[in-house]
Amino acid sequence: MNEKVLTLKRINTTWIIPVLLLPLWVLVFINLENITDFLIYDLLGLEEGKHLTESIWFFVYEVPKVMLLLVLIVFIVGIVRSWFSPEKTRKALEGKSLFAGNVMASGLGILTPFCSCSAIPLFLGFVEAGIPIGVTFSFLIAAPLINEVALILLAGLFGWKVALIYVATGLVIATFSGFIIEKLKLQKYVADWVFQVKANQQNQSEEHLNFSDRIKIGIETVKDIVGKIWVYILIGIAVGAGAHGYVPEDALARIMGEGSWYAVPLAIMLGIPLYSNAAGIIPIVAVLMEKGVSLGTALAFMMSVIGLSLPEIIILKKVLKWQFIAIFVGIVALGIIIVGFTFNYIM
Amino acid sequence: MDIKVLGTGCAKCKALEKAVTASVSELKLAAEVSKVEDIMEIMQFGVMNTPALVIDGKVVLSGRLPNDKELKNLLTQ
Structure with missing residues (x-):
């Protein structure tokens, strides 16, 4: 009482x-x-x-x-x-068929609370539970790539249409990149000790939260x-x-506008070594667009900055051999290039 | 009481270790606090989201930093 x-x-x-x-x-x-x-x-x-x-x-x-x-x-x-946790996500993904697993993993990548500093324990936990590497990668690609802060800022600065395009293309990239990684059978490029990890799965008691806790x-x-x-x-x-106020409009249009085919790859090459959180990069993207850089190019730049980052690659190097990392970066970069070109073409 | 803070060295992991040490001395608990950074050992606890807090071999929290009140609750339970 x-x-x-x-x-x-x-x-x-x-x-x-x-x-x-x-x-x-x-x-x-x-x-x-x-x-x-x-x-x-x-x-x-x-x-x-x-x-x-x-x-x-x-x-x-x-x-x-x-x-x-x-x-x-x-x-x-x-x-x-x-309502979500890596443990629940892992459970949901166990035993899913390949393509459906990739789709689900990408979606759960958005919803599961996850910090890239936990990429290794998460990767090991997923592999240990028998979740295919490609499905695990769909998760690991979607989690940073589709970011709630980026979503809000895009919606605020360019409207909801651009924000939804960002989420949809991010999901497509994560799904297909993971799918391709699985099909390429890259297991041999995973550090050998990974498969020897014996994780204890049922140790944690579930937290019970009521609505006010949430x-x-x-x-x-x-x-x-x-x-x-x-x-x-x-x-x-x-x-x-x-x-x-100061930079003349269309100042960048000639070098980075729709007309130049190299704009998208160039934007991605610039974006990969750059590391910034979504909040810092988007106002810059807004300026780029205002000054004549096309939507596809700007989106590609943003995605490569937040989705592919050097710190994350360095973390993953602990469990993956460099061949795997090269293929991973290559596939995701290719996906972003396709998104960039598609938007430059249709918008 | 045996308290372990699991974490690979991210900012939150260090913050948790600090908070735990502070709370333990504040509450005057007879406890040994240690930090586990080895990934194999972390996996033994089935933790996928660091930082995590382990009390007497049981994972009581993972993936986030508790506030002061919650942490003290966990430590005194």
Whole structure:
């Protein structure tokens, strides 16, 4: 009896924060343009049409917009992910046929909470459970490539259509890359000791979470992610704002526009050694696009920066021989190139 | 009590080790805290998401950093 009262009280208090904040969120979000206009033109009295004013306007408008979207979506993603775990994902993937397994692994790659620093234990755990290497790779490719922060920023800066294209093409790349990796029978290029690992599978007791726990996890996720990336967002948007006002439009169109066939491969070659989180790269992508770089090229650049990164490759080197890594990078890069060309062609 | 922090050296793993050590001394628990970085040993516990916390051979948490209250709850259970 006593315990029940306590639980109810807990649920109430956790609910209050998001429920109170949501109307405020909506109010600010829909009025953001007016608020920015008021601040810039009325309060600060800046002159319309000037480069500096345009840059400041862009910054003052984009920072709260992106932050608002970020907080809301990261919160939702945090809650949704509390239903998923690598252990459950592994169970779901066990015994799935090859292609269906790749599709599922790509989808679960988006939903399962996963940090690339856990790539090795996850890889070993999957292999140990008999999940095909190609299916495991669909997961490992999708998890960083399709990123919730990137999704929000794309939606915020270019609209939902571009954001959905990003998710759909990311899933296709992860599915097919994993499928091809399996078909190529690359097992011989996996470090030999991997197959000797005997993992203990049923040690962990499941955590039981009620809904208020999940809300708490959502709030923690927001603190964690937003706390880590807000600086990058500020810098990214500042760079964007600078270019917005000053760099002449279409400055990059000639070298990186639709007309040049080498734009996409070049963007990917530049993107692989670069490592940035999604938040830092997207405002830069926004600037590239505004200055005439085509959508496909910009998307390819972004995907190669966040999906293929040197730190992850170095981590994977512990369990994979270099031939495997070369093929893995090659296949994913090829997938991104195809996506880039397709969008440059159809858009 | 035997407490192990499993982690391959990521930022969160170090943060967890620090938090555990701090909580143990704050609660004055008779416990030995050790860090497990060897991947083979980590796999013995069936953990796929680091950092993880093992108390007396049982995995009580994996893949995230608990807040102070939750950690103390886990340690005193």
